[in-house]
Amino acid sequence: MPSQKPADRIHSLRQLLNHHSYQYYVLDAPEIPDAEYDRLYRELQQLELQYPELITPDSPTQRIGDQPLAAFSQIRHEVPMLSLDNVFSDDELNDFYRRAQTKLDLNTEIEFAAEPKLDGLAVSLIYENGMLARAGTRGDGVTGEDITQNIRTIHSIPLHLMGEDWPVKLDVRGEVFMPKAGFELLNQRAREKNEKEFANPRNAAAGSLRQLDPRITASRSLAMYCYAVGNADSMGKFTTHSDVLNQLSQWGLPLCKERSVVKGVKGCLDYFNTMGQKRIALPYDIDGVVYKVNRLDWQKELGFVAKAPRWAVAHKFPAQEEITTVNAIEFQVGRTGALTPVARLEPVFVGGVTVSNATLHNMDEVERKEIRVGDRVIIRRAGDVIPEVVSVVPGSRQLHANKIVLPAHCPVCGSDVVREEGEAIARCSGGLYCAAQRKESIKHFASRKAMDIEGLGDKLVEQLVDEKRIEHVDDLYRLQLNDIASLERMGEKSASNLLAALDKSKTVTLSRFIYALGVREVGEATALALAKHFGSLEKLQDASEEDLQTVPDVGPVVARHVFHFFHEPHNRQIIQRLRTAGIHWPDQQANEQNQSLAGLTFVITGTLTGMTRDEARAALQARGGKVAGSVSAKTSYLVVGDSPGSKAEKAEQLGVKILDEAGLMKLLAE
Ligand code: IVH
DSSP states (O other): OTTSOHHHHHHHHHHHHHHHHIIIIISSOOOSOHHHHHHHHHHHHHHHHHOGGGOOTTSGGGSSOOOOOSSOOEEEOSSOOOOOOEEOSHHHHHHHHHHHHHHHTOOSOOEEEEEEEESSEEEEEEEETTEEEEEEEOTTSSEEEBOHHHHTTOTTSOSBOSSSOOOSEEEEEEEEEOOHHHHHHHHHHHHHTTOOOOSSHHHHHHHHHTOSSHHHHHTSOOEEEEEEESSGGGGTTOOBHHHHHHHHHHTTOOOOTTOEEEEHHHHHHHHHHHHHHHGGGSSSOEEEEEEEESBHHHHHHHOEETTEESSEEEEEOOOSEEEEEEEEEEEEEOTTOBEEEEEEEEEEEETTEEEEEEEOOSHHHHHHHTOOTTOEEEEEOOTTSOOEEEEEOTTOOOTTOOOOOOOSBOTTTOOBEEOOTTOSOOEETTGGGSHHHHHHHHHHHHSTTTTOOTTOOHHHHHHHHHTTSOSSGGGGGGOOHHHHHTSTTOOHHHHHHHHHHHHHHTBOOHHHHHHHTTOTTOOHHHHHHHHHHHOSHHHHHHOOHHHHHTSTTOOHHHHHHHHHHHTOHHHHHHHHHHHHTTOBOOOOOTTOOOOTTTTOEEEEESBOSSSOHHHHHHHHHHTTOEEESSOOTTOSEEEEOBSOOHHHHHHHHHTOEEEOHHHHHHHHHO
16 A cells, blocks of 8 residues: 555554454454465564654564663562462362352342453553553562563553543453473473473463563463453443453453353252363363452442452362372383383372372383382372373482383393384393283273273283283184183173184184284374275285385385384284184275375374374375375364374464364274
8 A cells, every 4th residue: 555654554553463462362263364464564564664753552563672671670560460269179169169158148139240260470560541551470469570461472462442432541360371382392292302301381471471571471372361451440330340341351451252141050060060061172271260250339348358358259170280200110011112210209289089009101211210119209180191201300310210110121022122213112132032012912902992892991901811811812712711811800690701702703804813913113094094905915915015005195204114024924923823713804905995085184293192194194185185294274183192292372363273183093993
């Protein structure tokens, strides 16, 4: 629009940029591609460079100041920033509710504004005539630190409120936090640079806000949700807390979408349970929920005790982190011989269960975290995630605690342990001589996604091997009723059930059978691709490494593992015996065309557990799906494994559908 005067163009560019930034950061609903936003931004920058007298502090180009502070100055909160009382059980919640009812002299139900309790740090934003004037940390509740420079770098916080009719002075309270994806990314970067990682998103958020150089804060992924107004009187006409929050949202401030209005103790508990279930899937950490009496006149009447209001309470989830002692470190041998160090812990109640073991993944991890026997360690169990050791409690080391070393021999069979150059994983070289590897391969064979032998659980496999009733998978199909019934804790009934399940498992598909064999690097998706490509076991067994590499996404490594597996005489013998025992599958048309995913574009991020990313890609492509490297508005699905990086955040922002590993397998099975 060359006809526009520079001042007018600058004005409309700012409006446009503010609008799109609100769509993107607050509503998660971008209307234009990033490149278009960048173009508008650069145009504004250019004009401001030409006409510096037209720069205003609330221009989108002015978020990041370039002057580090020497120190934070102090900020006094005109209305103190309070904390909350906690309840940890239904009973305690009931007590809170009764106290409020009694004080209000009510026998009707109380309505609450309910929200997640975010795990970050409280801040106060002061808007004067709609302009962000100052921002401070909570500090001791009365005096905090002036972190205005850093708060300005958070894109979802408006430098200028939308709409009009704002009070002359508005004191917005809320929580600044670091979304999970941003936290993972930050720690990944720290690992790459051999720097110390943050223990949790809360510490990372606090550390990022406490930077004297706003450019560092700007490089961190921070967000904020507003949850209250400090100077409530400024909001004159409103009668409920939820209306106040909705008004804040109207002014363009970021609010948590999970907020709700609930009634009575039952409404609170339902909300608590729903959020407990949603918790893992949320893109940010929460440690409970907060209930606030919704009527503002009742809030006033209830007032405060010490530092907390009587009209609000935090209902906390069971702790997800606890401290305990490492009693021993042992090595577990897996199906492929991989040795996994496991910490045996003094049992501790965390995340709702008692934990006495935590995986240490591999020796690199043990060394990085410097864990030794006798150490006090922080254990985390989040949701259904396997418990892990977060870090050693500083100063808890025993005087003579030895460094953990990789054993030279397999703890189960005594064979040499080998760790190849550059590999994180050490393996027992005993192969099928090793009882641990045999047990694990039988467990894998019987598992649900493999032969699906109902009733053949881990414990029973161990008993069968330990009692020498079976050695390899083919022995399963020679078991007699008495072999099983005579085991401890087994009877005739369960023995005959198991025999029936074994019989049923003989009818299988080729891809399940291939998967069940437990070839290294062959997960479900690769097994499926191999079955499709070759159509018969004979052809697969006779394939050369070159043949194998023609299967979509089978690379040299997988090809070598598959080739070696089928050229090992012992493996061939076991397969022959399995087929003689009656295992069979329907004939399959090679290269059968199932193009159910045609027209869809996928992006894969994070670590998958049942297959590699390459396998997942191959499987999606085999069904006609496209697999891209980066997330855009055109992405149909983002497949996320463990520790997803910035892609998950991007997808979240673009509203791209997210598929976890189970969802992916379901889609592939359709
Ligand atoms: S309301 C007077 N709502 O929890 C009411 N606080 O343990 C003051 N917090 O200092 C707080 N999420 O930093 C409120 N949805 C939420 C919250 C929340 C997190 C924090 C806040 C407060 C602390 C008290």
